[in-house]
Amino acid sequence: xxxxxxxxxxxxxxxxxxxxxxxxxxxxxxxxxxxxxxxxxxxxxxxxxxxxxxxxxxxxxxxxxxxxxxxxxxxxxxxxxxxxxxxxxxxxxxxxxxxxxxxxxxxxxxxxxxxxxxxxxxxxxxxxxxxxxxxxxxxxxxxxxxxxxxxxxxxxxxxxxxxxxxxxxxxxxxxxxxxxxxxx
Amino acid sequence: xxxxxxxxxxxxxxxxxxxxxxxxxxxxxxxxxxxxxxxxxxxxxxxxxxxxxxxxxxxxxxxxxxxxxxxxxxxxxxxxxxxxxxxxxxxxxxxxxxxxxxxxxxxxxxxxxxxxxxxxxxxxxxxxxxxxxxxxxxxxxxxxxxxxxxxxxxxxxxxxxxxxxxxxxxxxxxxxxxxxxxxxxxxxxxxxxxxxxxxxxxxxxxxxxxxxxxxxxxxxxxxxxxxxxxxxxxxxxxxxxxxxxxxxxxxxxxxxxxxxxxxxxxxxxxx
Numbered sequence: 001x002x003x004x005x006x007x008x009x010x011x012x013x014x015x016x017x018x019x020x021x022x023x024x025x026x027x028x029x030x031x032x033x034x035x036x037x038x039x040x041x042x043x044x045x046x047x048x049x050x051x052x053x054x055x056x057x058x059x060x061x062x063x064x065x066x067x068x069x070x071x072x073x074x075x076x077x078x079x080x081x082x083x084x085x086x087x088x089x090x091x092x093x094x095x096x097x098x099x100x101x102x103x104x105x106x107x108x109x110x111x112x113x114x115x116x117x118x119x120x121x122x123x124x125x126x127x128x129x130x131x132x133x134x135x136x137x138x139x140x141x142x143x144x145x146x147x148x149x150x151x152x153x154x155x156x157x158x159x160x161x162x163x164x165x166x167x168x169x170x171x172x173x174x175x176x177x178x179x180x181x182x183x184x
Numbered sequence: 185x186x187x188x189x190x191x192x193x194x195x196x197x198x199x200x201x202x203x204x205x206x207x208x209x210x211x212x213x214x215x216x217x218x219x220x221x222x223x224x225x226x227x228x229x230x231x232x233x234x235x236x237x238x239x240x241x242x243x244x245x246x247x248x249x250x251x252x253x254x255x256x257x258x259x260x261x262x263x264x265x266x267x268x269x270x271x272x273x274x275x276x277x278x279x280x281x282x283x284x285x286x287x288x289x290x291x292x293x294x295x296x297x298x299x300x301x302x303x304x305x306x307x308x309x310x311x312x313x314x315x316x317x318x319x320x321x322x323x324x325x326x327x328x329x330x331x332x333x334x335x336x337x338x339x340x341x342x343x344x345x346x347x348x349x350x351x352x353x354x355x356x357x358x359x360x361x362x363x364x365x366x367x368x369x370x371x372x373x374x375x376x377x378x379x380x381x382x383x384x385x386x387x388x389x390x391x392x393x394x395x396x397x398x399x400x401x402x403x404x405x406x407x408x409x410x411x412x413x414x415x416x417x418x419x420x421x422x423x424x425x426x427x428x429x430x431x432x433x434x435x436x437x438x439x440x441x442x443x444x445x446x447x448x449x450x451x452x453x454x455x
Contacts, residue, residue: 007339010339011387013342014341014342014387015387017345017346017348017349018364018387019388019389020349021345021348021349021352021360021361022363022389022439023360024438026357026358026359026360026439026440076280077283077287077290080249097280098279098280
């Protein structure tokens, strides 16, 4: 029988792998938390269409996140928003994630950062504005402001249909505070 | 709790979805409580059943938190078979879908819900080695690798095996290779026969059941049906999936270490 023109060392490695991957003793029927990279308490599933619980443990220690994109991916999972973005102190959008429009939130980001600065003046005795949620006709816009110092604030924005809620907002703030030096 | 079996390949066009669908049907018709999950963002299972892209809500709605599993599971006319379709997924949301599927907590929740009161969960993965395939392997007990009896498929088999090996070492030590399933086999064609010769001699875990290239699959696809649901004489291809179920269950028993508990008998005399 004429042999196929397949690299023999590739085939050899493939053969080795097939033998190794069929060692008996595996194939448990139950997926346990120990087999996962990040064991987490599965959230309770409710039969009613109430706003769902976040899938990430809100009280878990902060993760070591290295970029705004990774942070947004983590936080989108937490808050179930359709999209997220980060605005730097100069008003430029520096990261986006999710269902992002063609302008990458550029105009929205700048307007949002400016608006939050203006809103600071409403109640100066209450300290800095930390977050806002705006319900428009077609969607909800939520934003949090995080600062390393008094002169540099980042705005983290989410577009979705559900409110963030205090617990989610606090979890996101905690994560950003932990990671901000690496993220900037 | 159920055995979770992923069907995964690096290359497209190997008959993975056709195998997943017909295997799930065959399992269910043997009385195994089975659910077939369409993980492919392209919704291959739904397309195989001639369903429109937005016809069913499904996994996407569950992952996005807008529905429970009970609300999106589709009960088929075979009482022991359910489907979890892809759902109404906008192609631009594919990345978000991949990220949510790759969340360990979400995977645990999904498999926990699907496994309850079932014998098998069949995960039809998209072709390729991306996030969804990795997520499926991380939540599976076994992986079945369809291998098209063509030289290109044989040259690329190492890729999916390396990913399986990596996931087993790094994320899911219990994962096992259920087997390599030759598909689209044409033993009368030299090329196909040569590939099979190499497969049989060089690889371990090649299943005895092979799926031939057959017109019946194209006809079934045209009708949007599993091959055993077409009218008229039952095609021999349908019976192959019955054999595949038997073989898979034997392999599972071997790999799970349960062989021997109930399959031994006393020596007997014939005359």
